[in-house]
Amino acid sequence: MSQEIHSGDAMAVILNRRSVRDYTDAPLGDEVIEQLLRAGMSAPTAKNMQPWSFIVVTSRETLSTLAEGLPFGKMLGKAAAAITVCALPEEANNGSAELAVVDATCATENILMAAQAVGLGAVWVASYPYEDRMAHVRTVLGIPDTVIPLCVIPLGYPTVVKPPIDKFKPEKIHREKW
Numbered sequence: 001m002s003q004e005i006h007s008g009d010a011m012a013v014i015l016n017r018r019s020v021r022d023y024t025d026a027p028l029g030d031e032v033i034e035q036l037l038r039a040g041m042s043a044p045t046a047k048n049m050q051p052w053s054f055i056v057v058t059s060r061e062t063l064s065t066l067a068e069g070l071p072f073g074k075m076l077g078k079a080a081a082a083i084t085v086c087a088l089p090e091e092a093n094n095g096s097a098e099l100a101v102v103d104a105t106c107a108t109e110n111i112l113m114a115a116q117a118v119g120l121g122a123v124w125v126a127s128y129p130y131e132d133r134m135a136h137v138r139t140v141l142g143i144p145d146t147v148i149p150l151c152v153i154p155l156g157y158p159t160v161v162k163p164p165i166d167k168f169k170p171e172k173i174h175r176e177k178w
């Protein structure tokens with residue numbers, strides 16, 4: 001696929017993004033999934049180590065099985081696809097699990113933004129840091145113990161467009177000093 005750049009205004013994408021947990025039955029094409037993965041892999045990483053892997057799931061059965069072990073991931077049962085973002089400590093700067101998680105988090109945010117930009121609904125479903133949820137995701141997706149399944153991102157076309165929330169809080173900002 002060519003690296004087509006969509007012209008959606010970046011600030012509008014950022015400010016309008018919401019967690020979307022209800023999807024239509026429409027399937028996702030391979031091209032749109034690749035766009036999301038390209039966005040994920042465009043994220044910054046410590047020392048440019050890119051210590052991540054992405055598992056794409058479109059099988060209805062696997063999506064439902066994932067949902068069973070994720071208490072706040074029931075929407076996976078309705079999703080057209082999901083991307084599980086994995087952090088790879090062995091490939092991170094200094095072999096650091098912390099940096100791997102930070103780097104994979106940057107990739108996740110990029111995927112969430114890209115989903116918004118192309119008109120998809122998505123949400124971060126937590127796996128890390130919960131040992132039981134990580135164990136479930138590892139078992140279902142065959143992920144080795146050395147790899148951290150950071151989160152699962154269900155994807156689908158939204159049934160409704162949620163209005164943006166203004167979270168700007170001036171009291172959260174310090175100038176010059178705390």
Ligand SMILES: Cc1cc2nc3c(=O)[nH]c(=O)nc-3n(C[C@H](O)[C@H](O)[C@H](O)COP(=O)(O)O)c2cc1C
Nearest residue numbers: 017018019020021071072073123124125126127165
């Ligand atoms: C680390 C993290 C874990 C999250 N885990 C879940 C989850 O397991 N299930 C879920 O439905 N939403 C989850 N979310 C999404 C938040 O609930 C959501 O971002 C928050 O309520 C704000 O809503 P918004 O994304 O629409 O602005 C998670 C978000 C983050 C950053």
